[in-house]
Amino acid sequence: MKLHRLVRPLLAAALALGAHAAHSQTIGYIYVGPEKDYGYNTSHDLGRQYVEKTVSGTKTLHVENIPETAEVSRVMERMIKSGASIVFATSYGYLDYAIELGKKYPKVAFMHAGGLKTGDNVGTYWANSDDAIYLAGMAAGSVTKSGKLGFIAAFPIPQVVRSINAFTLGAQAMNPKVTTTVVWTGGWLEPAKEAEATNSLVDAGIDVIGEQVDSPITIAQTAEKRGIFVVGKDVDVSKFAPKSVLTGASWNWGPTMVKVVNEIKAGTWKPSHIRGDLKDGTVVLDPFGPAVTEPVRKTILAKKADILADKFEVWSGPMMAQDGKELLPAGKAMPMDMLESMGFLVKGVIGTIK
Amino acid sequence: MSGGTVDRARAMAAPLGRPALAAAAFVVLAAVFFAVIGRNPLAMIGVVLEAAAGDSYAIGESLVRATPILLCALATALPARVGLISVGAEGQFYAGAIAGTGTVLSMLPTPGWTMLPLMLVTGALGGMVWSLVAGLLRTGLQVNETISTLLTNYVAALLVTWLVYGPWKNPASQGWPATVEFPAAARLPALFDSRVHAGLLIGIALAVVLHLVLTRTRWGLVLDVLRSNPRAGLVAGLDFRRNALIVMALGGALAGLAGIAETASIQGRLQSDIAGGAGFSGFLVAWLARNHCLRIIPLSLLVGALLASGDGLQMFAQVPSSVTLVIQGLLFVAVLLVNGWLDRKRPA
Numbered sequence: 001m002k003l004h005r006l007v008r009p010l011l012a013a014a015l016a017l018g019a020h021a022a023h024s025q026t027i028g029y030i031y032v033g034p035e036k037d038y039g040y041n042t043s044h045d046l047g048r049q050y051v052e053k054t055v056s057g058t059k060t061l062h063v064e065n066i067p068e069t070a071e072v073s074r075v076m077e078r079m080i081k082s083g084a085s086i087v088f089a090t091s092y093g094y095l096d097y098a099i100e101l102g103k104k105y106p107k108v109a110f111m112h113a114g115g116l117k118t119g120d121n122v123g124t125y126w127a128n129s130d131d132a133i134y135l136a137g138m139a140a141g142s143v144t145k146s147g148k149l150g151f152i153a154a155f156p157i158p159q160v161v162r163s164i165n166a167f168t169l170g171a172q173a174m175n176p177k178v179t180t181t182v183v184w185t186g187g188w189l190e191p192a193k194e195a196e197a198t199n200s201l202v203d204a205g206i207d208v209i210g211e212q213v214d215s216p217i218t219i220a221q222t223a224e225k226r227g228i229f230v231v232g233k234d235v236d237v238s239k240f241a242p243k244s245v246l247t248g249a250s251w252n253w254g255p256t257m258v259k260v261v262n263e264i265k266a267g268t269w270k271p272s273h274i275r276g277d278l279k280d281g282t283v284v285l286d287p288f289g290p291a292v293t294e295p296v297r298k299t300i301l302a303k304k305a306d307i308l309a310d311k312f313e314v315w316s317g318p319m320m321a322q323d324g325k326e327l328l329p330a331g332k333a334m335p336m337d338m339l340e341s342m343g344f345l346v347k348g349v350i351g352t353i354k
Numbered sequence: 355m356s357g358g359t360v361d362r363a364r365a366m367a368a369p370l371g372r373p374a375l376a377a378a379a380f381v382v383l384a385a386v387f388f389a390v391i392g393r394n395p396l397a398m399i400g401v402v403l404e405a406a407a408g409d410s411y412a413i414g415e416s417l418v419r420a421t422p423i424l425l426c427a428l429a430t431a432l433p434a435r436v437g438l439i440s441v442g443a444e445g446q447f448y449a450g451a452i453a454g455t456g457t458v459l460s461m462l463p464t465p466g467w468t469m470l471p472l473m474l475v476t477g478a479l480g481g482m483v484w485s486l487v488a489g490l491l492r493t494g495l496q497v498n499e500t501i502s503t504l505l506t507n508y509v510a511a512l513l514v515t516w517l518v519y520g521p522w523k524n525p526a527s528q529g530w531p532a533t534v535e536f537p538a539a540a541r542l543p544a545l546f547d548s549r550v551h552a553g554l555l556i557g558i559a560l561a562v563v564l565h566l567v568l569t570r571t572r573w574g575l576v577l578d579v580l581r582s583n584p585r586a587g588l589v590a591g592l593d594f595r596r597n598a599l600i601v602m603a604l605g606g607a608l609a610g611l612a613g614i615a616e617t618a619s620i621q622g623r624l625q626s627d628i629a630g631g632a633g634f635s636g637f638l639v640a641w642l643a644r645n646h647c648l649r650i651i652p653l654s655l656l657v658g659a660l661l662a663s664g665d666g667l668q669m670f671a672q673v674p675s676s677v678t679l680v681i682q683g684l685l686f687v688a689v690l691l692v693n694g695w696l697d698r699k700r701p702a
Contacts, residue, residue, distance in 0.1 A: 028669075034674075034675070035674070036674075061669045061670075062668075062669070063665045063668045063669050063675075064668065064674065064675050065675040066665065067627055067630065068627075069621065069625065069627055069628050069630060070620045070621045070622075070628070071630060073549075074415050074418070074549075074662065074665065075665045075669075077411070077415075078405075078411070078412075078415070078665060078666055078669065079669065081409075081411055082669065082670070092530065093530060095530070096527075096530070096532075100622075116528045117528065157529070
């Protein structure tokens with residue numbers, strides 16, 4: 001305790017934190033990977049910066065590269081001991097630790113990304129990218145010359161399988177003959193494997209690649225070098241690959257986070273599952289790259305307008321499985337459990353979920 | 355250079371003097387590094403100190419991190435007494451975690467008071483069996499133990515992954531690969547109001563006992579002979595194979611104990627990646643301590659504190675995690691420097 005008192009003022013002065021001493025609220029953010037991954041973690045850090053800028057009297061603490069083990073308990077608790085009254089635990093594996101710690105600190109609010117459980121003071125937030133990926137897939141389908149698309153993905157979990165299918169369905173809306181070849185990297189952040197997968201897809205004649213790994217940056221930069229196209233996810237990386245990026249499905253967590261923080265401040269917050277999408281702006285269709293022609297842009301934006309007006313539903317029939325069997329008859333919407341636990345690939349996808 | 359100075363330097367290099375000198379060298383190196391990256395060295399070292407030992411919470415977390423490292427360092431030091439270089443503590447850690455978890459799961463849903471002792475014993479046995487695989491390969495087939503322990507590390511870690519994705523997966527965990535939560539009966543007693551558990555005391559006690567056994571008994575002498583002069587050992591009729599198997603088994607048991615204690619008391623469930631490099635940190639600690647069991651205690655605490663303070667450094671000083679990795683690396687450089695300097699001054 002003594003050392004603590006001795007060091008604190010020294011710190012405040014030396015690190016020039018003193019100017020912000022009158023913060024009324026401290027918010028902690030924990031990331032599973034590098035904050036500057038230009039992907040999943042960067043998207044959450046952009047949300048953090050937005051909160052700090054938008055909500056006055058707010059100070060944030062942030063820590064990167066924390067594994068999904070009991071390590072995260074220590075980090076969350078240190079944040080709380082340092083005055084954090086809200087903790088954003090942004091990785092799936094943090095959920096149980098947040099709920100456990102929530103019991104010890106009932107006055108602290110925990111927000112978890114993507115979890116399916118809540119606690120008395122633990123809520124979750126997530127957003128559905130399917131619509132934006134479908135629209136981005138339309139861009140892919142319109143640009144491909146070979147009719148062969150690729151998709152580089154981390155793990156065959158429902159969330160990723162949905163992206164592969166949405167991407168393929170969108171592309172087929174523009175060009176019914178396209179196929180999507182799937183490559184699994186077996187990890188969220190495997191830059192070497194991602195570059196290798198991109199190169200081998202290009203060598204196989206594929207000219208547009210979609211992805212769902214931690215960050216699109218490696219695939220986009222490799223594609224730029226090889227002169228093919230990509231569709232991004234999580235963060236717009238077009239400034240690193242200006243010719244290659246067609247568009248993408250990015251997160252925009254800031255407004256959701258600000259809303260939650262304000263509710264917690266006002267005392268009106270109740271833990272729940274907050275779920276955003278293209279409609280409420282938590283998911284954004286990125287600006288189009290130069291390779292997407294004006295008529296194609298118009299078609300995609302018209303489809304986007306249909307989605308926003310509930311006139312078009314991505315997950316509706318007719319839909320065929322990979323082997324040609326009918327999944328949904330024409331006009332039928334996909335049941336919720338089939339969507340949430342998606343364990344099939346649609347017709348035109350080359351690869352297996354294994 | 356007068357002999358007096360050398361003697362004094364060597365006197366300081368007694369069990370606690372060497373780590374203290376290393377700590378001082380580390381502070382100097384870290385200060386230089388902070389200055390190079392344009393941060394105020396004093397303030398930054400203040401942050402590290404605060405995050406590692408600034409209050410009872412920080413001290414507790416440092417001890418939590420040090421506990422498995424201490425046991426894994428002992429697990430490395432013991433085989434080294436007969437000249438075996440085992441890098442298998444990480445795998446033995448996981449093997450212990452698996453065996454102990456098996457005990458806990460088999461005793462559910464009616465855990466009694468026997469659960470904790472049985473869990474610890476089977477955990478230690480798991481680590482022992484895992485270590486004996488490498489031991490037997492060495493004594494029976496002359497397979498290099500460094501290679502075999504290194505490779506079996508991966509097998510053990512993957513075995514955990516397979517178990518928690520498959521047969522041992524908690525059906526209520528909504529896809530997250532982990533076992534069910536352990537009952538309270540499987541937790542080691544906690545010290546004070548912290549996450550520090552009795553495993554730390556067990557580790558320290560074992561370090562002291564091992565030190566006494568290795569330095570004060572005939573068996574300790576036997577091991578020394580086998581290590582430093584195998585030919586003399588052979589002539590004297592000392593059994594290398596038998597003693598190699600004993601130290602491998604005991605070492606494995608220690609790392610296995612670390613694994614199940616960490617699983618039960620800190621994680622509360624078995625899942626992948628829980629060792630967090632404790633086995634490898636333990637190897638480095640043992641190596642830096644020259645396999646001296648008493649010296650392992652302060653060095654484990656130092657390394658544990660530094661690892662535990664990494665997130666605090668990120669949080670309070672707004673540096674990327676790579677800076678904390680560099681700082682952790684500098685600790686090893688500091689110990690190397692001090693060891694090298696003191697040994698150079700040792701008369702030939």
